Amino acid sequence: MSDKAKSKSPSASPPPAAESSEGAGILPPQYWTTHAAEAGHNAEDYADADSTLGSEAATSTASITSSVLDYRELYGRTYHSERGNAQYWGTNDERQSEALDILHHCLMICMEGKIHFAPIKKDIQKALDLGCGTGIWAIDFADEFTGAEVIGTDISPIQPSWVPPNVKFEIEDMTAEWTFGENTFDYIHGRWLSGSIADWNELFKSAFRALKPGGYLESFEPSALMESDDGSVKDTDAMGQWGKLFIEGAKKIGRPFTVVDDELQRKAMEAAGFVDIQEVNIKTPIGLWPKDKHQKEVGQYAQLVIESDAEGHILFMANTLGWSREQILVFIAQLRREMRSQKHHAYYRQKIIWGRKPE
Ligand SMILES: C[S@@+](CC[C@H](N)C(=O)[O-])C[C@H]1O[C@@H](n2cnc3c(N)ncnc32)[C@H](O)[C@@H]1O
Numbered sequence: 001m002s003d004k005a006k007s008k009s010p011s012a013s014p015p016p017a018a019e020s021s022e023g024a025g026i027l028p029p030q031y032w033t034t035h036a037a038e039a040g041h042n043a044e045d046y047a048d049a050d051s052t053l054g055s056e057a058a059t060s061t062a063s064i065t066s067s068v069l070d071y072r073e074l075y076g077r078t079y080h081s082e083r084g085n086a087q088y089w090g091t092n093d094e095r096q097s098e099a100l101d102i103l104h105h106c107l108m109i110c111m112e113g114k115i116h117f118a119p120i121k122k123d124i125q126k127a128l129d130l131g132c133g134t135g136i137w138a139i140d141f142a143d144e145f146t147g148a149e150v151i152g153t154d155i156s157p158i159q160p161s162w163v164p165p166n167v168k169f170e171i172e173d174m175t176a177e178w179t180f181g182e183n184t185f186d187y188i189h190g191r192w193l194s195g196s197i198a199d200w201n202e203l204f205k206s207a208f209r210a211l212k213p214g215g216y217l218e219s220f221e222p223s224a225l226m227e228s229d230d231g232s233v234k235d236t237d238a239m240g241q242w243g244k245l246f247i248e249g250a251k252k253i254g255r256p257f258t259v260v261d262d263e264l265q266r267k268a269m270e271a272a273g274f275v276d277i278q279e280v281n282i283k284t285p286i287g288l289w290p291k292d293k294h295q296k297e298v299g300q301y302a303q304l305v306i307e308s309d310a311e312g313h314i315l316f317m318a319n320t321l322g323w324s325r326e327q328i329l330v331f332i333a334q335l336r337r338e339m340r341s342q343k344h345h346a347y348y349r350q351k352i353i354w355g356r357k358p359e
Contacts, residue, residue, distance in 0.1 A: 025235060026244045029318070029327035036330045068157055068171050075325050077315055080156045086173040087253050088196050089246075089316045092156035096312040097134045099305055103192070104136040106301035107220075109294075110284055111352075115141050116189065117280060118216035118354035124148050124186035128210070130174045130203075131193045135159035135167070141189070142167040148186070174203060180210045187211075191220040194259040195250045195317075200268035208272040211357040217274060218354040223260040224250075226286060226346040233346045238335035239286075242314075243348070249317025265353045274355030283347040287339050302348075303339050310335060 071078040077091040090096055108115070115137070125148055129138040132152030142150040142164045152159060153172035163169075172179065174190075175197060188207045197203050207217045225243030226233055233239045243257075250257035259265060269277050285299035286306070306313065310332045318328045338344050 026248055026321070027236060027241055029321075029323040029331070032238070032331040032334060033327055035334065074315060074319060077312060079316065083155050083173050084176050085198070086155045086175060086196075087255060088155060089249065089253070089313075091309075091312040091315065092158055093312070095309045097158050099309040099312060100133045101136050102301060102308055103305045104134075104140075106284075106298060106305055107191075108140075109301060110282065110298045110350075115144060116187070116218055117278075117352050118187065118218045118356075120187050120216055122147075126185045127151070127187040127189065128153070128180070128185045130188065130190035130207075131155075131196060132159065132169065133192075135163065135169055137189070137191060138167055138169075139163055174206075175199075178206045178210055182209050183212045184210050185212065186215045188215070188217045189220075190218075192222060193219075194221050194224065195246060195253075195255050195257040197259075198255050200256075200259065200264045201271045204268040204272040204274070208274065208357055213357055213359045215357050216354050217269065217357070218352065219265045219269075220352045221259045221265060221350065222284070223349040224257045225261070226344075226348055228345045228347070230345055233344050237338055237344060238331055239338050239344050239346050241331075242335060245314060245321065246317055249320045252320050260349055260351045265351060269353065269355040273358070275358050277353060277355040279351055279353035282350050282352075284350055286346045286348065287342055287344065289342045289345050306339065307336060 068081055068083075070081040071092065072081065073079070074091075077096075078093045079090075080086065080088055080092050122145070124145060127141065127145065127148050127150045129135075129141070129150065129152040132138050132154050135152045135154075135158075138150050138152035139160075142148070146164075146166060148166060150167045152167065152169045153174060154169070155171065155173055157169075157171060159169040174193075188211055190203075190207075204217065204219075211217060223243065224246035226239040235241075246257045256262065256264065266277060266279065284302055285295050286302045287299050288296055288303070290296045290299050311328065314332070315325075315328060318331070323331075339346075
C-alpha cells in the first residue's frame with residue numbers, strides 16, 4: 001500500500017488545492033521539486049530528511065482513557081485524537097517530543113536560564129501551564145517553585161510519569177470551557193500555542209477568570225516568519241517560505257499563526273482586563289551564522305529544533321495546503337541546505353508578555 005493510501009488526514013475536510021495559496025506569496029509546491037531536479041539533487045539527498053516511519057508506541061499514564069490514545073495518522077506520523085474543536089498542527093510522536101525538548105533547551109539558553117518573566121512571588125501556591133507538550137517547562141518550573149502545585153494540561157498524553165511530586169498533568173482542551181474554578185491560580189503560563197488557538201480573547205478571558213486577584217498570566221509566542229536584516233533571506237528561499245506556509249495553513253484551519261505579528265497577545269490581555277502589561281521582544285537567530293558566542297549557541301539549537309523533526313512541524317500545514325509528501329520532503333531538504341550554509345542570516349521574532357489580574 002502506498003504512503004498516500006495508508007495515510008489518514010487529521011484535518012476534518014479534504015486538503016484544499018495548493019493553487020489557492022499562491023496569491024499569499026507562497027511558491028507552488030512544484031517549485032521545490034523542479035528546483036531540486038535542476039540542481040541535480042535526487043531522492044537520496046532528502047532521504048535523511050525522512051522520518052522513521054511507523055506509529056510510535058504511545059506512552060500513557062494510568063488516568064488516560066483509551067480514546068485519548070486514538071491517534072490520527074498522516075504518512076505514518078501521529079496526531080492527537082479527536083477532542084471537541086481542538087486542532088493542533090504538530091505530530092505527537094517520539095520524534096516531535098524530542099524536538100520540543102530541544103526547543104525548551106533552546107529557549108532557556110535564549111532567556112539566559114529565566115523560566116518566567118512575570119514578577120511572581122517565591123511562595124505562590126498554584127500554577128497552570130497551558131498546552132504543556134512534553135511537560136518539560138512545567139517540571140523545571142516545579143523544581144524552582146517547590147512549594148507550588150503545578151498543573152500542566154495538553155490534548156496529547158506525551159508527558160512523563162516520573163515527575164516531581166508537585167507536578168501533575170491533565171488531558172484538557174484549553175479552548176473548551178475550563179474545568180478550573182474561578183480564582184484558582186497564582187500564575188498561568190502558555191508557550192508556543194500559535195496556530196492552535198482560534199480565539200485568543202476567549203482563552204485569556206478564561207485565564208483571567210481562573211487566576212486569583214493579583215495573579216499573573218504570561219504568554220510566550222514566536223513569529224513563524226524567518227527574517228533577515230541584511231536581505232540574505234529571500235522570499236523565494238525555503239527559509240523565506242517556511243513561515244508563509246504556517247501562516248496560510250493556519251488560516252485554513254482558522255487558528256492564526258500571526259499572533260506576534262498581529263499583537264494578538266496584548267490585545268487579548270487588554271480585552272480580558274489584565275493590567276500592568278509588560279513585554280520583552282527578542283530576535284532568535286537560526287543557524288551558526290551569528291558572531292556573538294551566545295547568539296551562535298542559541299542559533300545552533302534553533303536550527304536543531306527544526307532539523308530534528310522538520311517533517312513533524314510542517315507536514316500537517318503543507319498537507320492542508322495540498323502539498324504531496326515528496327514535495328514536502330524536497331522542500332525540507334532545501335531548507336536544511338540553506339540553514340547549514342550560514343549564508344542566510346535568519347532569525348525569528350518572539351514576544352514574552354505578562355499581565356496582572358487586578359486585586
Ligand atoms: C508547540 S507545542 C508547545 C509545548 C510547550 N508549551 C512548550 O513550550 O514546550 C504546543 C502544544 O500545545 C498543545 N495543544 C494544542 N492545542 C491544544 C488545546 N486546544 N488544548 C490543550 N493543548 C493544546 C499541543 O498538543 C502541543 O503539545
